[in-house]
Amino acid sequence: MKCSLKWLRRYVDINEQPEALAKRITLAGTEVARVDVVGGWDNVFIGQIAAVGPHPNADRLRLATVCLGAEQMEVVCGAPNLAIGDKIAFARAGAHLIDGHSGEKIVLKPNKIRGVLSEGMICSEIELGLSKNHEGILVLPPDAPLGQKLSDYIGDVIFDLEVTPNRPDMLSILGIAHEVAALTDAAVREPNLDYMCCVRSINESVSVEVRDAELCPRYCAGLVTGVKVGPSPHWLKEALAAAGIRSINNVVDITNFVMMEYGQPLHAFDYDHIGLGKIVVRRAAEGEILMTLDGVERRLGADMLVIADPNRAIAVAGVMGGATSEVTDGTTSVLLESASFKAASIHNTQVCLKLPSEASARFERGIRAELTLPALRRALQLMVELCGATAADGIIDHYPGKKEAVPISLTTAEIKRILGLDIPMSQIEKTLMSLGCQTKSMTDDSLEVTPPYWRSDLRIDADFIEDIARIIGYESIPSRLLSGEMPQQNPEPKLVLRQNVRRILAGFGFQELITYALTNRSTLEKGLGKELPFEPLRVEHPMSSEEECLRTSLRGNVLSALSANIHREEGSICFFEIGHVYLPKTGDLPHEPEILCGVLTSTGAEKVWLGRKEPIDFFDAKGVVEGLFAQLGAKAEFQVSADIGLRVGCQASIMLQNQEVGLLGAIDHKVAQGFDLPANTFLFEMDLTQILTYSHGSARYEMLPRFPVVTRDLALILGSDISHKQVLDIIKGFSLVKKATLFDVYAGKQVSQGKRSLAYSLTFQSSEHTLTDAEVDRVLDAILHKLQSALGATLR
Amino acid sequence: MDIKLQINELEAQAYAELEGVASAAHLEEWRIRYLGKKSRLTEILRGLATLSIEERKTVGAVSNALKLGLEAALGQREASLRDGELALAVSKDAVDISLPGRPFARGHLHPVAQAMNEISSIFTAMGFEVMEGPGVEWDYYNFDMLNMPKEHPARAATDTFWIDAPPNDKGWKMLLRTHTSPMQVRTMERRRPPIRIVVPGLVHRYEATDATHLSMFSQIEGLAVDEGISMADLKGTLHEFARRFFGPERRVRFRCDFFPYVEPGAEMAVECAVCRGDGCRLCGGNGWIEVLGSGMVHPRVLEGVGIDSKKYSGFAFGMGIERIPLLKYGVEDIRHFYGSDLRFLRQF
Secondary structure, X not given: OXXXXXXXXXXXXXXXXXXXXXXXXXXXXXXXXXXXXXXXXXXXXXXXEXXXXXXXXXXXXXXXXXXXXXXXXXXXXXXXXXXXXXXXXXXXXXXXXXXXXXXXXXXXXXXEEOOEEEOEEEOOOOOOOOOOOOOOOXXXXXXXXXXXXXXXXXXXXXXXXXXXXXXXXXXXXXXXXXXXXXXXXXXXXXXXXXXXXXXXXXXXXXXXXXXXXXXXXXXXXXXXXXOOOOOOOHHHHHHHHHOOOOOOOHHHHHHHXXXXXXXXXXXXXXXXXXXXXXXXXXXXXXXXXXXXXXXXXXEXXXXXXXXXXXXXXXXXXXXXXXXXXXXXXXXXXXXXXXXXXXXXXXXXXXXXXXXXXXXXXXXXXXXXXXXXXXXXXXXXXXXXXXXOOEEEEOOEEEOOOOOOXXXXXXXXXXXXXXXXXXXXXXXXXXXXXXXXXXXXXXXXXXXXXXXXXXXOOOOOHHHHHHHHHHHHOHHHOOOOOXXXXXXXXXXXXXXXXXXXXXXXXXXXXXXXXXXXXXXXXHHHHHHHOOOOOOOOOEEOOOOOHHHOEEXXXXXXXXXXXXXXXXXXXXXXXXXXXXXXXXXXXXXXXXXOOXXXXXXXXXXXXXXXXXXXXXXXXXXXXXXXXXXHHHHHOOOOEEEEOOOOOEEEEEEEEEEEOOEEEEEEEEEOHHHHHHOOOOOOOXXXXXXXXXXXXXXXXXXXXXXXXXXXXXXXXXXEEEEOOOOHHHHHHHHHOOOOEEEEEEEEXXXXXXXXOOEEEEEEEEEEOOOXXXXXXXXXXXXXXXHXXXXXXXXXXXXX | OOHHHHXXXXXXXXXXXXXXXXXXXXXXXXXXXXXXXXXXXXXXXXXXHHOOHHHHHHHHHHHHHHHHHHHHHHHHHHHHHHHHHHHHHHHHHOOOOOOOOOOOOOOOOOHHHHHHHHHHHHHHHOOOEEOOOOOXXXXXXXXXXHOOOOOOHHHHHOOOOEEOOOOOOOOOOEEEOOOOOHHHHHHHXXXXXXXXXXXXXXXXXXXXOEOOEOXXXXXXXXXXXXXXXXXXXXXXXXXXXXXXXXXXXXXXXXXXXXXXXXXEEEEEEEEOOOOOOOOOOOOOOOOEEEEEEEEEEOHHHHHHOXXXXXXXXXXXXXXXXXXXXXXXXXXXXXXXXXXXXXHHHOOO
């Protein structure tokens, strides 16, 4: 909302500096986003062209004598529109102007032009920074005061207000005036609404039928005849220009002026184009066509409200008028509409038709039905005054659901309970009255309050308490720390786990990512290496086809991120994301498990001066998972798995207490190709909730051993199909074996085809006595025997 | 030859030779020669018994003194040799300390996660419990119960991603939550006052993404409800948060603002770190940086969950997280946060 201070001053005296006032308004709830100063010119005065003569040396230039009241000056001027008697803006030497050609700021100096000294300049709009218009000089209205500083005459300050949805009154200059008055302890001068009308009653010419009182709670109409449509006076054009509204003609300009003044949108119909002079307010028929003012044919829906005559729709209520009843130069009778429409209906219609307007912006916020009458009176008054019109007697006011405002009771105790501040009753009353509220004192510490007609947001006691607080100033409210009983805390274990996982993985060198929850089917399927087994949740009207549905897996996003980074990185890349996936459920909100997905890969061996680091392989990935669980105080087991998105033979389920909690493996070749990633890209994926369920989550203490350990190496030859785990399970079955560390895996020339060698370092220890060599030998023999019989192992 | 003379000679010879010893091996040879079992000195000492009492006294004294002297010299020599060898070894092991260290993988938490952790822990210390809610919500919790019924203008003004799914049997529609505030309602439905919670989480707005806007961003919500909670508590709590998070030197400002689920509503801003309130490019010229929206919980919200708004009161607040690292580090494009570029993420 652009608010001109000059306009505002019509209703309220402003003694504060614009910047200081802007700050007060901002602190009180409506942010003044910008303060623009129009004018501020030094040495620019209002002059009058006294004479125009030819330039002795140039055909296209002329010499103008400018009268500045007491003195006269001669200037050279090239403008085509020099006319004797016109009031103009005259810049003396030293004026700060904008160069019409370069657009740069200049300081005017006396100048010889083609041999004639020019003592100043007659300014165009561009030189004054008023517009980009360079077509001739700016001609001021004839009543412009001669010799006065131009900045005092047309200078202004424009506040750009960001109005919150609850304050439609701040979309009106009068509403702002009331706000300013309350903040600065001033009084508001409301316009006088009296006007002359003729004896002929409006009811003889106009009738109104409201068929849908829910969508149109109040409909007021007035009639003027003998209208002379023409240009608006300077002050009106200037006021509208300051508000960013283009002047059209006096009738339309008056409706816009009153809308800006009162915040009540009005519409002017050419009365002669309203069939039988009858207004029907009804819902549109489904598919009904109406050509709007902008010349576009609109197809309407049954939930839209239209203003119609008995034959057809003539306007989309509250949104835009129709072309047939538009006020034109030939219009002589005008029916003025000032109505109240249901906010949500206007919003929906405006959105459906893609026709947001100043009017719909006001209706949408829910303006008071009480505004319609004063706004209509004001418009009728201006029509009589500015268009030479005659107003019909009376106003049609259709307001069947009228309710008297119910006073709200306020007590000092309640105000203190909410604000934490003791405010004396007298100050409460004074503050409310400054806002235009009516108050009625009930007891020493309570009163009843009724909001003014322009405020739609004051409904319950909390609303009034806010108004008291914001006018007094939030800075008056004390600051104190919560002192009540501390609520019991039950921190969610998942939050602790998530934080631990993050820190552990970051410690292992993994960078954390956060990617978008909205993705697309193709990315999801590419990441999973298969078609989606179920439909993901889709959003209505996606922003783009890239963000059409909610992710059901993190893989696609994480692999895309890897793909985007891989060409910029050298050596290994590791990162992870912890995020929700969204698994649809019928008739309910989706299941949102929290998933950890990590990836690691390398672009060839890393070059390091200390020796080359080998490319990432499966055991790097597995080491990370094992390390993660070790740090979390859980022991992960691994089982062969068969995930389509992971490579056959190079993937495993991650098991906690015999429950699968995740997967680990090389991404499948097809997946790798899909994201343009190297084959040695590994991924691990776990469900955090599952980890929480199946890990005991804390360390377990074992007493420190008291007896020494004995170590023996055991090199075995086994069939290649025998897994390390099978061997280890047997070895670990012997209670004296405290630790078995695999230190070599070999397959090649030294062993026969189809076999491989596994070498272990075994640590023996008893908790009861010092082991003898003989004892250890006996156990080692037994282990070997068992490995032979169960797995066909032989000593290497 | 006279024994004493022999001893003198031996003494001179031993010390002279010791001077020339340069290694541990040589020293050992020297020790065997002069102090070993078969050395002349040992022989002399063994032979003392054969001497007269008179001679035994004098020779014994001299030869024992020599033995002690040689042993001491041996010890000293040993020590000096060891020091020399160590010094040599040290000089051989000296490294070019300017060479880069062996690379150790470095990972970082996401900058938004870091900010979120820090903010959560400040509120945790003030007795707020961290809770989380669903990212896909019912309009009932996201709007209706927060004083934004179906036809409320603020609801229409909120840009919402609606889920393409039929309403449930209660007529509720699914959406991507537009704020973390639904957890206010969900929590108050389950718990009675006193309540103090903070709710971190991702939210969505139907908004085109550009350098200053994201369609997905992070928020943290706070709620405190009890008897006797007033706006003074709101100001105090949030002021304390700002003091701990932004530092005690940054001033804080509260101004009136509008959110449908609070009344009175307030916005908190902190003094711009760069210009300290004078206005600069970072703060858009007004000297203050908006940090959060807040207010006293709207009586209709309390009544909606069956909490007596005449007995209990509370405050709520919500803040966007991305702006905080954005301003702190001077990030020029907010999209970097979720753009997964490691060159960006590794810097935090």
